[in-house]
Amino acid sequence: MSEPTLVKSKLICVALNDAEQLKRLEAIFNDAPYKKPPTEPVLYYKPRNTWSQDGAEVEWALDFEGKPVDAMVVGASLGVVIGRETCRVSEIEALETVAGFTVVGDYSLPETTYFRPDIRGKCLDGSAPVGPVVSQLSAPNSVEVVISVNGEEQSRFNYANLERSVETLISKISYIMTLQPGEVIAVGFAGDRSPVAPGDRVELSIEGIGTLVNTLGAKA
Amino acid sequence: MSEPTLVKSKLICVALNDAEQLKRLEAIFNDAPYKKPPTEPVLYYKPRNTWSQDGAEVEWALDFEGKPVDAMVVGASLGVVIGRETCRVSEIEALETVAGFTVVGDYSLPETTYFRPDIRGKCLDGSAPVGPVVSQLSAPNSVEVVISVNGEEQSRFNYANLERSVETLISKISYIMTLQPGEVIAVGFAGDRSPVAPGDRVELSIEGIGTLVNTLGAKA
DSSP, rough: OOOOOOOOOOOEESSSSSSHHHHHHHHHSSTTTSSSOOOOOOOEOOOOOEEEEEEEEOOOOOOOSBBBOOEEEEEEEEEEOOOOOOOOEEEEEGGGGGEEEEEEEEEEEOOOSSSSSOOOOOOOOOOOOEEEEEESSOOGGEEEEEETTTTTTEEEEEGBSSOOHHHHHHHHHHSSSOTTTTTTEEEESSOOOEEEEETTTEEEEEETTTTEEEEEOOOO | OOSSOOOOOOOEEEEEBBHHHHHTTHHHTSSSSTTTTTSOOEEEEOOOOGGGEEOOOOOOOOOTSSSBSSSSEEEEEEEEEEOOSSSSSOOOGGGGGGGEEEEEEEOOOOOOOSSSOOHHHOOOOEEEEEEEEEOOSSOOGEEEEEEEEEEEEEEEGGGGGGGSSSHHHHHHHHHOBBBBBEEEEEEOOOOOEEEOTOOEEEEEETTEEEEEEEEEEOOO
């Protein structure tokens, strides 16, 4: 709550929006209880206690006994910043509702399942830096999202590989809930999260927007 | 966003906190992918577009084609209103962090699964009235939550049947994320949601707090 943030009111994240990752997980999804891959976007929230900003330290998480956890991971996504009240907008009009684009980081515990939502792993205090700025992009569906840790590239994901486009997601989500100015949608994290360690310097970059830089805290 | 609400910053709901319901669902949970019932509280959020208040109309939901849905249901829970910044509080101190108690309504689409989170069904605009007031309760674990529709009692649930107590939940959630003053936790909905129809007048009551009254909108 104390960190200034670009986000107003809601930060919605889209999971499993990497076409290749979905293909890789097909066998899991074809098992019980679903017996088929998701037919609609899979969404999760990063609540207000997670919101943070460029330059902030990301606390190393503690377990229920108060001991530092063994592992944390980071994902990066293009963030769509909503510019006006948006309810049931079509794909064709979807980009007209956008104020601009930013970078969203999602620090979390490694996922152990693709079913029951991992509220604990996704809701760590300060785990969702957003920024550094809001920019205009002419082609949001062809950006490259790059994750570097201590200066070394760990992951590079091109939005041409999204299962659903930015326009499709804005439209679909606006049919599920009304969106308000300043709300942010993280439209697609690269398939695999990158592991991080205490003290790591993490850079999440999207050309045309900039680089969101955060440092992991020490093991408390 | 336009409705005044008691909620500040976050409304967290606890699912599957009815000991009897969990027992009834045991066979489902013992199947893939978990092969066991949940070992930690199952949480979901009602985001800001859902927040509403006593007396407000609850819109009848539309499907993706813009047609009124066939069915909606309502659940009711005791709402814990947090009174101070709360991080990793013990069960013994948990009630000291509480500013008071209120009633939380949760209008939604009927649930079709206990696995993948039903963001669509749970995030309808204006579907989470909270109120009518914040009261003190000396024994929050023995309240009765009553749902009445058009003057007829549909459900009565005593908190003695909670799987986890109010104190346990506050403590557990505060280990997952830092809580802030004015945030609300809906600690336990009665096992079965009650069906509602367009135009219904719904009363959600907890003795010692009062009655949260809302009316369902017409089929648009």
